[in-house]
Amino acid sequence: xxxxxxxxxxxxxxxxxxxxxxxxxxxxxxxxxxxxxxxxxxxxxxxxxxxxxxxxxxxxxxxxxxxxxxxxxxxxxxxxxxxxxxxxxxxxxxxxxxxxxxxxxxxxxxxxxxxxxxxxxxxxxxxxxxxxxxxxxxxxxxxxxxxxxxxxxxxxxxxxxxxxxxxxxxxxxxxxxxxxxxxxxxxxxxxxxxxxxxxxxxxxxxxxxxxxxxxxxxxxxxxxxxxxxxxxxxxxxxxxxxxxxxxxxxxxxxxxxxxxxxxxxxxxxxxxxxxxxxxxxxxxxxxxxxxxxxxxxxxxxxxxxxxxxxxxxx
Amino acid sequence: xxxxxxxxxxxxxxxxxxxxxxxxxxxxxxxxxxxxxxxxxxxxxxxxxxxxxxxxxxxxxxxxxxxxxxxxxxxxxxxxxxxxxxxxxxxxxxxxxxxxxxxxxxxxxxxxxxxxxxxxxxxxxxxxxxxxxxxxxxxxxxxxxxxxxxxxxxxxxxxxxxxxxxxxxxxxxxxxxxxxxxxxxxxxxxxxxxxxxxxxxxxxxxxxxxxxxxxxxxxxxxxxxxxxxxxxxxxxxxxxxxxxxxxxxxxxxxxxxxxxxxxxxxxxxxxxxxxxxxxxxxxxxxxxxxxxxxxxxxxxxxxxxxxxxxxxxxxxxxxxxxxxxxxxxxxxxxxxxxxxxxxxxxxxxxxxxx
Numbered sequence: 001x002x003x004x005x006x007x008x009x010x011x012x013x014x015x016x017x018x019x020x021x022x023x024x025x026x027x028x029x030x031x032x033x034x035x036x037x038x039x040x041x042x043x044x045x046x047x048x049x050x051x052x053x054x055x056x057x058x059x060x061x062x063x064x065x066x067x068x069x070x071x072x073x074x075x076x077x078x079x080x081x082x083x084x085x086x087x088x089x090x091x092x093x094x095x096x097x098x099x100x101x102x103x104x105x106x107x108x109x110x111x112x113x114x115x116x117x118x119x120x121x122x123x124x125x126x127x128x129x130x131x132x133x134x135x136x137x138x139x140x141x142x143x144x145x146x147x148x149x150x151x152x153x154x155x156x157x158x159x160x161x162x163x164x165x166x167x168x169x170x171x172x173x174x175x176x177x178x179x180x181x182x183x184x185x186x187x188x189x190x191x192x193x194x195x196x197x198x199x200x201x202x203x204x205x206x207x208x209x210x211x212x213x214x215x216x217x218x219x220x221x222x223x224x225x226x227x228x229x230x231x232x233x234x235x236x237x238x239x240x241x242x243x244x245x246x247x248x249x250x251x252x253x254x255x256x257x258x259x260x261x262x263x264x265x266x267x268x269x270x271x272x273x274x275x276x277x278x279x280x281x282x283x284x285x286x287x288x289x290x291x292x293x294x295x296x297x298x299x300x301x302x303x304x305x306x307x308x309x310x311x312x313x314x
Numbered sequence: 315x316x317x318x319x320x321x322x323x324x325x326x327x328x329x330x331x332x333x334x335x336x337x338x339x340x341x342x343x344x345x346x347x348x349x350x351x352x353x354x355x356x357x358x359x360x361x362x363x364x365x366x367x368x369x370x371x372x373x374x375x376x377x378x379x380x381x382x383x384x385x386x387x388x389x390x391x392x393x394x395x396x397x398x399x400x401x402x403x404x405x406x407x408x409x410x411x412x413x414x415x416x417x418x419x420x421x422x423x424x425x426x427x428x429x430x431x432x433x434x435x436x437x438x439x440x441x442x443x444x445x446x447x448x449x450x451x452x453x454x455x456x457x458x459x460x461x462x463x464x465x466x467x468x469x470x471x472x473x474x475x476x477x478x479x480x481x482x483x484x485x486x487x488x489x490x491x492x493x494x495x496x497x498x499x500x501x502x503x504x505x506x507x508x509x510x511x512x513x514x515x516x517x518x519x520x521x522x523x524x525x526x527x528x529x530x531x532x533x534x535x536x537x538x539x540x541x542x543x544x545x546x547x548x549x550x551x552x553x554x555x556x557x558x559x560x561x562x563x564x565x566x567x568x569x570x571x572x573x574x575x576x577x578x579x580x581x582x583x584x585x586x587x588x589x590x591x592x593x594x595x596x597x598x599x600x601x602x603x604x605x606x607x608x609x610x611x612x613x614x615x616x617x618x619x620x621x622x623x624x625x626x627x628x629x630x631x632x633x634x635x636x637x638x639x640x641x642x643x644x645x646x647x648x649x650x651x652x653x654x655x656x657x658x659x660x661x662x663x664x665x666x667x668x
């Protein structure tokens with residue numbers, strides 16, 4: 001298992017290089033002279049030349065990329081134009097907020113999704129199975145910004161039960177934070193919950209129809225042991241893959257959800273950066289999200305191997 | 315319909331497993347599809363019954379019904395299954411669960427898919443012992459090693475930690491057999507136990523099953539499409555076609571005096587050592603019928619060489635005819651009846667097959 005983890009970890013290195021290359025190319029592709037943005041159109045040619053040299057823009061593309069990498073390794077993501085702070089500072093202060101929201105959402109989606117999918121799969125075709133299918137379809141078809149707005153309308157404006165914007169208000173205790181988290185977490189989790197429930201149901205139905213479940217039944221193993229010890233572990237790899245993919249989607253879903261609920265995370269920062277063409281912040285944000293995505297996939301692969309012993313051989 | 319019975323019945327042990335007039339249906343109650351019809355048989359302690367037929371003849375469905383393991387869309391719609399005198403339909407789900415593994419056990423065809431891929435051999439073998447029989451882990455481990463020894467797996471202790479995919483096909487089948495006999499079942503049901511194996515391993519596995527049956531005094535029901543398997547292991551044979559038993563009797567009788575055209579056709583499709591190597595085998599043309607569109611009359615008539623007008627209209631009964639006692643045949647024509655003329659068998663005056 002250790003050698004499997006090590007091998008898999010080494011494989012992530014080229015991927016991360018690829019991501020840095022892609023974010024670098026972003027700055028090359030985007031039209032316009034960066035000095036225009038930084039100094040304004042009325043700047044003197046001298047000042048421009050100076051800035052180009054300071055930023056390394058006078059070098060070749062390869063040279064610029066190497067400089068970009070060198071800065072990245074030193075934790076220098078460049079300077080955010082809108083926040084007038086280093087990009088790394090902007091991202092660092094917001095990363096935890098997004099992580100908190102995404103973590104809460106994936107836990108909620110996984111627990112409820114697996115439970116709902118299992119509940120449906122135990123009695124395929126039953127009333128509860130069909131009712132669940134309808135709910136899943138509903139959650140699946142609901143864009144997150146729309147669901148978010150509906151929740152704000154219902155719980156925030158009509159019922160006035162929950163705060164609808166920001167992370168904390170007033171004294172900002174734990175209860176206050178949780179109250180602020182509830183609606184964005186639900187919004188962010190909804191789509192993933194539906195996807196996880198659907199995959200759990202179909203994967204579990206597959207496994208329950210398999211020969212080895214029949215063997216277990218033929219040996220007098222009881223129904224709940226069959227579900228929890230024979231069926232679910234074998235249905236898990238497919239479900240974990242979906243959960244992993246959902247975590248990737250959550251990172252992008254965070255952009256929408258954080259914007260709707262003014263949640264001070266990376267998503268909201270990205271939204272602001274895109275609307276103000278803050279290229280360094282966009283680059284930094286993409287890089288951070290991409291690395292997070294790679295790390296998530298790495299973790300998923302390891303979990304996958306844990307549940308499916310055959311993977312370790314490959 | 316009679317169960318297979320002979321005048322020696324008095325000498326035969328009381329049946330452990332008895333199936334009478336079993337019918338298995340799928341689909342809605344208003345438009346049922348019967349995949350098994352009027353199937354009856356009985357096996358006593360230490361006896362071996364072979365159920366033979368092509369794929370899709372209802373053999374496996376019969377045995378799943380016996381074990382109470384039909385998929386949720388299927389059901390026993392008529393007849394009954396009796397185990398040691400108890401009607402299984404009257405047992406609670408809990409009693410039925412207790413019966414599985416201990417009363418009746420199943421060996422399925424493909425050991426790779428029949429063993430849980432994410433559990434080690436030891437864990438799955440020991441599961442019922444630890445969780446239902448209250449054995450300690452150490453005792454269950456000892457018992458697993460003993461069982462693996464019994465089925466001829468060398469270095470049993472070292473295999474307990476292996477996953478099914480780490481073993482060879484023959485080894486896996488042995489493990490599956492060991493798990494099946496772990497509860498000391500009285501009836502062992504083997505559903506095509508050797509089909510997924512290569513020929514040399516097939517023979518080893520069959521010998522193993524036969525030896526275990528004798529040593530442990532189990533009744534054996536072996537389901538196969540291979541009459542060769544039956545000849546080696548079974549005392550009694552039931553030939554099934556399209557969900558019905560078409561011929562039944564002792565293995566000797568079926569092989570020495572096959573009476574149903576389907577049985578004969580199955581036998582003609584097997585190569586024999588005492589015939590010239592270049593003699594062509596006679597395959598049975600066509601496929602078994604789809605249970606949703608079963609033909610009227612005798613289900614075999616569309617493929618039968620000796621079909622008569624009557625066959626298309628009337629479903630023949632399974633009856634003794636003039637064969638030996640306990641030898642039952644379901645055929646209106648019965649061309650191999652002891653009194654039948656050669657013409658009935660489609661043999662012209664010159665003696666050649668038409």
